[in-house]
Amino acid sequence: MERRMVTTVTDCPGRIVPVGTPITIPKDNFVTITQALGGNYTVTYNGNMVRVDGTDAAALGLEPEVLEFEQPDGDDILEEQVWDALRTVFDPEIPVDLVNLGLIYKVEIEQADKSVYIEMTLTAPGCGMGPVLVGDVEYRVAQVPNVKTVQVELVFDPPWSREMMSEEAQLETGMFY
Template sequence: MRAGRGRSRPVRTGRARASNRHLRGVGRPAAAGGPRTIYHWRFGEPGEGPGAGGGSEVKPGTEEILLERELSAIVIPHGYRTSLPKGTKVRVLQTLGDSATVSADFGGLFRIDPDDFPAIGLSELPQPDREAELSRPLEERVWDVLRSCYDPEIPVNIVELGLIYDCRVDPPAAGAKSDVHVKMTLTAPGCGMGDVLAADIQHKLEKMADVGRAEVEVVFDPPWNQSMMSEAARLQLGFF
């Protein structure tokens, strides 16, 4: 199952709706009736800190990029797929894991898939070394995959955020592959990106050579709270 696949909706220009995020600095609305305010995070060096997880980490871009073709995107935080028209101006806000978050000149945030990175001025992702991958224990590699998944508005991977409640790797039967079972939550129950994140995890796990089926369940008991984040994540997000 590919992330975000489904019926597309047209882009609505104008003011973006405020997110219901719990985390300070993410999509906080301005005064009543005003436009949404986007707070840009200050990132460290690539590959450092709790945001590191196999992808590149960049500082928010200041250069507008003019789209030379129509671009498929997922609307943040609602989670449905749409298209950004040719001629739209976008800014890359973050690239973590294997997706990028951009803002558009007409308002709103959008997640861009790695196949479309060249269209927004980013390099294509390198292909993993399958032989080196299989030399490490499967459970260790499964957790690495989970650390490569990000909420598109928060520059910390979902493991450090405390969104993974349980991860179980079944022992393989003779000549078979292992099944993986993941139980996760979201920072806010009403977040429309939940299905997108779950599908991302499932797709990445099932791409692993020695994984057969991946099952990802989104739960809300117990409810997520900030104390579930790692110390490094709380430090990066300013909760000290």
């Protein structure tokens, strides 16, 4: 999506990037959508970058994006669908998903209790968006058929570095060596 200006149709909750401070953009205010990926939005408002959750798309006058998966045969959780869900979570500042950024370290599926455990990191340990991104991961993976619980743990060992990014992500961000 190219940058475009919209007017909020209701009060719109968001979080200031990168500190994660909650903010409410009042109704009838102009915002510029700078990123619309994975169903979430990054907008600029009063000089701040603000992340708006896709569940609040209507406040921007937009239709929420619905994550849909094909129901598998049987009741197993399909690992491919978990990874597909993770690829729908994007960094609010960088137009790259968490998988291609190299932020997902581990995915473990326990078929017996229908749970998914994920270890992930952040591009910077002090990033205030960490809880927001963890919440996005939990929400998106919970949409995968047969998943009952999702546990996400933020880890910082090993520390993230740009070498962990996919080549595609490095090219997208201009960080290719």
